[in-house]
Amino acid sequence: MRLVSVNVGKPRPSSWKGQGMTGIDKRPAEGAVAVAAPGPRGTGTVGLAGDRVYDVKHHGGGDQAVYAYSREDLDRWEAELGRPLPNGVFGENLTTAGVDVNGALIGERWRIGPDVILEVSCPRIPCATFQGWLDRRGWIKQFTRAAVPGAFLRVIEPGDIRAGDPVEIVSQPDHEVTVALVFRAVTLEPEVLPGLLPAAGALPEEVTELARKRTMASRPRSI
Numbered sequence: 001m002r003l004v005s006v007n008v009g010k011p012r013p014s015s016w017k018g019q020g021m022t023g024i025d026k027r028p029a030e031g032a033v034a035v036a037a038p039g040p041r042g043t044g045t046v047g048l049a050g051d052r053v054y055d056v057k058h059h060g061g062g063d064q065a066v067y068a069y070s071r072e073d074l075d076r077w078e079a080e081l082g083r084p085l086p087n088g089v090f091g092e093n094l095t096t097a098g099v100d101v102n103g104a105l106i107g108e109r110w111r112i113g114p115d116v117i118l119e120v121s122c123p124r125i126p127c128a129t130f131q132g133w134l135d136r137r138g139w140i141k142q143f144t145r146a147a148v149p150g151a152f153l154r155v156i157e158p159g160d161i162r163a164g165d166p167v168e169i170v171s172q173p174d175h176e177v178t179v180a181l182v183f184r185a186v187t188l189e190p191e192v193l194p195g196l197l198p199a200a201g202a203l204p205e206e207v208t209e210l211a212r213k214r215t216m217a218s219r220p221r222s223i
Contacts, residue, residue, distance in 0.1 A: 001098040001167040003112065004071050006033045007088030009051045014129060021054045024133045026088035028095075032160040035116050038065050047155045048093050055129065062154055063121045063204040068094040069150035070101045076148075081136070091130065092150060099167050101151050102180040107173040107202030115159025117170065122204050123149035123183035149183045175199050182207065190214060 009023030029050075038045035041061030044052045048066065053059040069092035074085045087095040094112075108120045126149075131139040143149070177199035185192040186207060193214035200208045 001096065001169075003161065003163055003165045003167060004095040004097050005029075005087040005163045006048070006161055007093050007095060008033060008048055009053075009091075011052075011054075014054075014132065022129055022133070023051060023053050024091040024129055026051075026091055026093065028087050028163065032162045034158070034160055035066065035118075035155055036158040037062060037155040046093070047153075051093065055127075058127065064152045065155045066094060066118055066153045067092045067124060067150060068096055068099070068101050068153060069124075070099055071095050071097045073101070073148045073150070089134075090150065091133070094161075096167060102148050102178065102183075104151055104179050105172050105175065106177045106179065106182060106196075106199040107175075108169060109156060109171045110153070111168045111170045113159065113161045113165035115157060116155070116161050117157035118153035119156050119202070120179060121152050121154050121202065122207060123151060123179045123186075125149070125183070125186065144187050147180055147184055147187075149179065151179045173199065173202060177203075186210065 005028040007026035008029045010025045010027050011021050011023055012025050014020050014022040034049040035047050038047055038061060042056050044054060044056045044060055046053055046060050046065055069090050078085045104120045106120055110118050112118065126140045126143045175198035177196055181192065182196055185196055193211045196203060196207065196211040197215065
């Protein structure tokens with residue numbers, strides 16, 4: 001398991017939205033990139049030095065510090081879409097090889113290189129910026145149906161990473177809540193939401209709250 005590339009955003013106008021800027025255009029970096037825990041959501045900061053987000057209401061912050069997507073899934077999308085998909089094109093910071101990103105458990109921790117430790121927090125949910133960037137009508141629905149969203153990670157231990165660094169799973173929680181399961185629950189299968197509660201301590205608070213509300217709503221009322 002290793003990093004194929006470490007990708008940092010190149011700010012550009014988000015012309016498909018008509019205004020503003022976007023950092024979804026990620027490009028492979030040469031050499032080491034510093035990784036550290038960002039500030040809270042709303043500041044635009046993320047985990048990689050030189051990168052940031054511009055939709056500060058929905059992106060950034062500790063639970064979305066680093067985004068990982070596998071090269072294997074990009075290759076499958078290349079075949080399906082009939083177009084080349086270079087590393088970073090999905091807006092991922094880390095393009096991995098040999099890592100089961102979507103099968104990763106919420107709260108699972110990865111060591112990357114000698115120093116950095118990241119913790120799996122939640123899946124990526126597709127948005128209009130993603131669809132506009134790929135310039136593909138119906139992309140949000142297509143991506144959602146495939147249920148291979150990639151994973152956001154928190155920064156537990158900072159340091160430097162670079163392409164070629166090994167990825168090692170150093171700890172796993174005692175539950176079976178995967179990135180893919182969370183994605184299905186919050187998109188197309190809300191009936192699955194109660195099954196996320198075993199991972200409540202490692203999920204973002206807003207996802208945990210959704211699971212709790214669904215659990216309460218599904219309980220039979222006493223007579």
